[in-house]
Amino acid sequence: MPARTSWIPYALIAPSVIFLGALFLVPLVQTIWLSFSVGDGFSMENYQRMAGDLNFSLAVRNTFLLTLVVVPLQVVLALAMATMVTKLDKGRDLVLWVLTIPLGISDLAAGLAWLALLQNTGYLNSALYALGLIQGPMGWLSQETPWALFFAIVLAELWRATAIVLVILIAGLQLIPKEFSEAAEIFGAKPWTRFTKITLPLLKPSLQSALILRTVLAFEVFAVVYALGGRNFPVLAGEAYVWQNDNQNYGAAAAYAVLIMAISLAATAVYLRILRTRPEQLP
Numbered sequence: 001m002p003a004r005t006s007w008i009p010y011a012l013i014a015p016s017v018i019f020l021g022a023l024f025l026v027p028l029v030q031t032i033w034l035s036f037s038v039g040d041g042f043s044m045e046n047y048q049r050m051a052g053d054l055n056f057s058l059a060v061r062n063t064f065l066l067t068l069v070v071v072p073l074q075v076v077l078a079l080a081m082a083t084m085v086t087k088l089d090k091g092r093d094l095v096l097w098v099l100t101i102p103l104g105i106s107d108l109a110a111g112l113a114w115l116a117l118l119q120n121t122g123y124l125n126s127a128l129y130a131l132g133l134i135q136g137p138m139g140w141l142s143q144e145t146p147w148a149l150f151f152a153i154v155l156a157e158l159w160r161a162t163a164i165v166l167v168i169l170i171a172g173l174q175l176i177p178k179e180f181s182e183a184a185e186i187f188g189a190k191p192w193t194r195f196t197k198i199t200l201p202l203l204k205p206s207l208q209s210a211l212i213l214r215t216v217l218a219f220e221v222f223a224v225v226y227a228l229g230g231r232n233f234p235v236l237a238g239e240a241y242v243w244q245n246d247n248q249n250y251g252a253a254a255a256y257a258v259l260i261m262a263i264s265l266a267a268t269a270v271y272l273r274i275l276r277t278r279p280e281q282l283p
Contacts (some may be wrong), residue, residue, distance in 0.1 A: 028261075033256035039100065046251035050243075050259070053252075059234040064151075066225075067218040070157045074214055075207070077158065079163035085166075085194075086173050094172070100163040110160040111227025115141070118152050119229070143232045153233065156224045161217065165210045172206025174197070208275040215271070216264040236260050 038045045050056060087234055102110065117123050120137040128134045140148045176199065184194045200207075222237035231242075240256035243249045 007085050029126065031257050034175070034251055046249075046255040047073060049249070053201060053230075055234040059236050059239045062150075062234055063086060063219060063221070063236045066153065066157070066221060069154055070161075071092055071211065071214050071218055072274065073158060074153075074162045074165050075210060077162050078210070079146045081162075081166050082169040082173055083199075083275075099166060102160050103163045103167075105160065107160065107223035108227060110156060111224040114159075114224070115227050115254040125168060126243075135140045141168040141228055141232075146233075147257045149229050149233055153225055153228055157218075157221065160224060161214065164216055168206050168210040168213070169203065172203045177204075204275050208271055211267050211275070212271050215267045217220045218266050219260055236263075 009080055035044055049166055081099060084110050085092055098101060098215045118140045120139060125137045140152055180198050181194050184198055220237050221235060225233055225235050226238055237260060245254035
């Protein structure tokens with residue numbers, strides 16, 4: 001009987017393998033090849049063109065700066081919200097549902113919503129003007145106010161994408177046995193000590209997954225940035241879009257895509273190394 005059914009596991013995973021191969025591996029190989037090819041030959045011309053782009057260094061700086069600010073803030077906020085939610089006795093499901101509403105909103109829709117709030121004739125300026133705090137419309141999203149534009153993008157990303165980190169961390173907190181914290185409380189450990197010495201170490205696998213997911217997506221941020229700032233705030237994914245659609249240069253766009261992938265893989269390797277958890281340390 002085992003010999004007859006040995007093919008069943010392979011048959012069950014075959015659709016997933018075919019799906020990944022057709023919609024992920026094949027385009028990945030094609031993109032890498034496209035980035036290294038000019039005409040019919042192998043060339044580094046696309047990468048040279050990318051590095052010589054006027055917005056390249058600015059796009060790299062903006063992407064890394066946005067990632068370094070947004071990702072830690074999202075983890076801290078999600079950790080605080082997850083701890084609050086897990087301590088609720090009543091209404092936990094309702095609170096969690098409200099906090100995860102942004103998960104159902106697309107990146108572009110979130111960007112447009114914040115654009116309606118922060119543009120010159122938006123709700124924020126209207127409210128400030130009605131209160132007599134400003135004399136006329138303030139340009140929060142213009143090229144003349146780069147830091148205001150940056151913080152607007154940060155706020156939009158925090159509102160839009162913190163929920164996915166929250167869901168991951170709540171799932172991790174629910175896997176931690178309550179007996180650990182209760183035993184530490186009996187021995188006189190303070191709440192902060194229990195959190196730093198018990199909860200955080202046991203939450204490390206969930207933190208690792210959340211950091212990898214959010215960092216990779218942060219390096220790929222585009223729709224929110226494009227909706228709020230357009231070309232006033234260049235990012236790597238935005239430059240790839242410009243090279244493909246505006247300049248009709250698919251090789252340079254592929255070079256940007258490969259660069260984003262390389263940075264994401266490097267960040268993933270760092271997280272896997274730093275937050276590595278041994279099996280005996282799991283809850």
